[in-house]
Amino acid sequence: MPPYGTGLRGRYEASGGHREVGYRCRVSxxxxxxxxxxxxxxxxxxxxxxxxxxxxxxxxxxxxxxxxDAAELIVVRPYEGLAGETELIALREFVPSATVPLELKDAGEDSPTVTLATVLPGAAAALTRADGSILLGLQVQTHSGDLARDLGAALEWALQAGPSQVLPVTGRATAGPRFGDLVVDAPFDVTVYEDFSWWLEEEPEQGGEVALSLERANAAIMPTARVAEQPGAYWVDAGEKAHLRWVRPEDETPLMAALARLSAAGELDLGEGSRYVGSFRAHGRLVPVWDLDRDAHASEWDTPALAFAGRLEKALAVEAPLTDDERRARDGILTRQFTLR
Structure with a gap:
């Protein structure tokens, strides 16, 4: 698996889920x-x-x-227009264990608390706890082509369900509210965890099935941390190497031009111990990836990342056409891309 891949397969298996493989038949x-x-x-x-x-x-x-095949239609940017778009992509594609508190639109005094999570036990779509609070999962067993509508369907189910219920998968809905229709649009306050202990409402029985499942899930986690509190930017220790994966909010064409300018100027890396290795597309956004010195602590990349953000902002503001060197740099960058659905 490329160093900048999702790394989701191990977490799906650890949590009891599976990766869906589909096919399409011809019809008249x-x-x-x-x-x-x-x-x-x-x-x-x-x-x-x-x-x-x-x-x-x-x-x-x-x-x-x-x-x-309406349920299979792919919405390229399911989270377009939301303040948390880049975080939603990161939490769904490569962050193993994290949560975000959500606020419901039209919430009343008796409204339950709602928390968005990277993955739930069994890769469930949603669950309700004994106190009525709700957990929504991003990394799920199956999904339609519109991830935001799936989240909306899961949240609607949870709001109607009783305590201690689990929704393993959402239906193949082609209508109904989407995620942004039900929650207040605001920047995400992400909490990253070292394990999945937040799954549990109480301490599991030692050696019991729940404890063993939790142990397996924890073993699949790659150490992960936010970088410089930048939305969509995460350091991960993948074992042999560490990486920075940074979901960018800009449209791809101007972003690629800016990256090319920085590359031609020798300013694309994050300093000593780093190397730009490529990028991937996920849900309509580009995710640049750097290899990092694994011996450096995650927090040591905060300052270099902020410095890069400043350089990128200046490069994005340049309106002049790319030079020959910058065009060659852009072509080289383009050869190191792939797309995630």
């Missing part, structure tokens, strides 16, 4: 149309197939939620 246009009409969400059955889809995607209804 007639059968596709009949299926779409049969499964159209309530209130959408009368939508003209050539009209814009009510979901707001900009596609025609017949090519979006009116299609036979």
């Amino acid at each position: 246009k007639k059968s596709s149309t009949r299926s779409a009409r049969a499964t159209a969400p309530e209130g959408e059955a009368a939508v003209n197939p050539r009209s814009p889809c009510p979901c707001g995607s900009g596609r025609r209804y017949k090519a979006c939620h009116g299609s036979a």
